[in-house]
Amino acid sequence: xxxxxxxxxxxxxxxxxxxxxxxxxxxxxxxxxxxxxxxxxxxxxxxxxxxxxxxxxxxxxxxxxxxxxxxxxxxxxxxxxxxxxxxxxxxxxxxxxxxxxxxxxxxxxxxxxxxxxxxxxxxxxxxxxxxx
Amino acid sequence: xxxxxxxxxxxxxxxxxxxxxxxxxxxxxxxxxxxxxxxxxxxxxxxxxxxxxxxxxxxxxxxxxxxxxxxxxxxxxxxxxxxxxxxxxxxxxxxxxxxxxxxxxxxxxxxxxxxxxxxxxxxxxxxxxxxxxxxxxxx
Numbered sequence: 001x002x003x004x005x006x007x008x009x010x011x012x013x014x015x016x017x018x019x020x021x022x023x024x025x026x027x028x029x030x031x032x033x034x035x036x037x038x039x040x041x042x043x044x045x046x047x048x049x050x051x052x053x054x055x056x057x058x059x060x061x062x063x064x065x066x067x068x069x070x071x072x073x074x075x076x077x078x079x080x081x082x083x084x085x086x087x088x089x090x091x092x093x094x095x096x097x098x099x100x101x102x103x104x105x106x107x108x109x110x111x112x113x114x115x116x117x118x119x120x121x122x123x124x125x126x127x128x129x130x131x132x
Numbered sequence: 133x134x135x136x137x138x139x140x141x142x143x144x145x146x147x148x149x150x151x152x153x154x155x156x157x158x159x160x161x162x163x164x165x166x167x168x169x170x171x172x173x174x175x176x177x178x179x180x181x182x183x184x185x186x187x188x189x190x191x192x193x194x195x196x197x198x199x200x201x202x203x204x205x206x207x208x209x210x211x212x213x214x215x216x217x218x219x220x221x222x223x224x225x226x227x228x229x230x231x232x233x234x235x236x237x238x239x240x241x242x243x244x245x246x247x248x249x250x251x252x253x254x255x256x257x258x259x260x261x262x263x264x265x266x267x268x269x270x271x
Contacts, residue, residue: 037231040224043256050213050263053204054270057197080186087182090175097172125186129193 028111032089035082042079080125085118167226174223181216188212201267210268217260225253 020026052063066072092110095101101110158164188209192200203209228249236242 033231036224036227040228040252043220043224043260047256047259047263050204050260050267053197053200054263054266060197060200083182083186087179090179094172094175125190128190132190132193 024111024115025107028089028092028114032086032093035086035089038082039086042082045075045079077122077126081118081122084121084125085114088114088117088121167229170222171226174219174226177215177219178223181212181219184212185216204264204267207268210264213264214261217257217264221253221257221260225249228253 049063049067052059067076092114095110101107156164188203192203195203204213229246232242232245232249236245
């Protein structure tokens, strides 16, 4: 393992990402990791919101204004989807952790389900937010 | 550690690991399934806590500062947010650790990033916690 320098051409190379057509399970796996990474830094938004609320009315008004700008709303909308998608992806992985749902038809269903579910839930959450 | 191989290991049974190592089941990283298990435990916790948080945020839509303060200072909300913050930062630290270990192959940079990962998780967690406690107990 110490000298794992790939010398291209001399040895056969395992097929990598660029050779596969993008299947839904592969895409959802990648997106799960990306959304996880986004949520990692997204906690800064939660910290910002909580600190501004704890700091007083002026700070809170500023944070509220920031979140109500078009860019702020776009970030919050994206945050909502990222959070819900990672959440449903996590549920999918919990199902797989039990050893169930590994036949191809179920894998596809679970992956499409998490995508469709996260988009639907995001729209539902925002519809409730707007109607409230 | 002295290696005590059995006298005549069959090809299938031949192992470099000692019986003690096999019983402990900690593997080469010495923490066994702890990472996997903590990730799952916090994931289950996060599932419920995030649903709570989404409902909480929806309840706060359009609320003025006094209402937000009042809602966020309730004991139930304080406890739930505290648990969400703790479970969340543990979960995200484990996740980012995996990402770093997967993609960063330079040993020095990896160690630095793993440290920064822990610092970031604790800093965000502490900041959120203090804010939540300030909301609960501050004037």
